[in-house]
Amino acid sequence: MGRAQWYEALSGVGNPHAIWTAERDRPTTMQQQPSPTPAATAAAELDDDRLERAVGRQVRLYRTQLNRTVSDVARAAGLSPGMLSKIENGATSPSLTTVGALARALNLSVSALFAGIDDRCTAVHIPAERVLTDGRHGADTRLLAHVAGRGVAMEPVVVTIPNHGAAADIPADTGTAFVQVLAGELVYRHGEQSFRLRETDCLALDAEVDHAPEAVVRAPVRLLLVQAKART
Template identity: 40%
Template sequence: MTDPHETRSAVEESRLEKTVGNRVRHYRAAAGLTAADLAARAGLSPAMISRIESASTSASLTTINRLARALDVPVASLFRGADAPRAAVVVKAGQGTESVRAGSRQGHRYASLGSLLSTSGPSLEPVIVTLNGASDEFPLYEHAGVEFLYMLEGSMLLVHGDDEHVLEAGDSILLDAETPHGPTAVLRAPARFLSVNPVGG
């Protein structure tokens, strides 16, 4: 008969290894380090860094301490989220949190649908953007990562680098957000779309 305590322990250990691996990868990437760079700083082999980040090995406390010092972060930050319940944010229709952004002065409306800080991957923020068409000013945006837009209502002209796209209700675009981009004209008002960005993007 399988011991349920052993099964639960194995699951918890796996979750811990994944959390540590994901956090190491996150902080390494944020510092602009390669696996070889981190290995040199921590006095470990690149292969060990790879095994830790892929959660294929359990790092000792000594190794985790070395990694934290090499990444210049507290040891506890490499465990953050390992025992936290998985969160979810529910926003009822029409109850998004109004926020002030670059286009607010031109009368554009932004309603955040919440954000979560992920311990295992990119953190995203979905926002409903409403353009009323009364403004001739449309700021362009540049930020790290990618952005996804889905048109909910109306239509607009969106620029991405040298390209222009007419987006109508039901259309979507996934774009490289490091290229200047954004709506440049409202063709049928109100133009309302869902924008999904990395948190802080």
């Protein structure tokens, strides 16, 4: 039997009985997927709301500890009192820019506002729509997660610099940092040192020393930045 005849035998081409059998056995309706249970739905909603509620709870905690009013902190952060009230109640998802502004208004590190996330979890799933984004200065900065456990807090960030004129803010912090170039080429500054990094190059550094992208050599540039520090 030649190859063409072999294909015909498998597919039923030229064999009306085989075609009729395939059509007869084909399902006429799609099998319905089981509906999620109320418990599963509630768990999904809890995961979706965890970040908003945790950040809001921390903002309210520090604001009240400092004996400051909603209006006072909102003004210092460049927000309306109504928006700050929504954030404190977990009714809205603040952008990374807003979280940073609140941290500055309360004289805190950004990571302090994520301390309320369930630390008992050994794995944290953050859907793409929950990633906090900051688009200032033409660069796109995405805080992927804040994971705390076993005495260490870790924050992975993806920074995209689309062109030579854009800049990216890298907040100084305690602990150590790891940088990997996912795409493009750039000069990365750490204190008084400068490193030319190409795609897949890595840099491990002391995060307490001022560091940031210094110059774009080949755009666009995408960086993975992971900062880790001991929990206090």
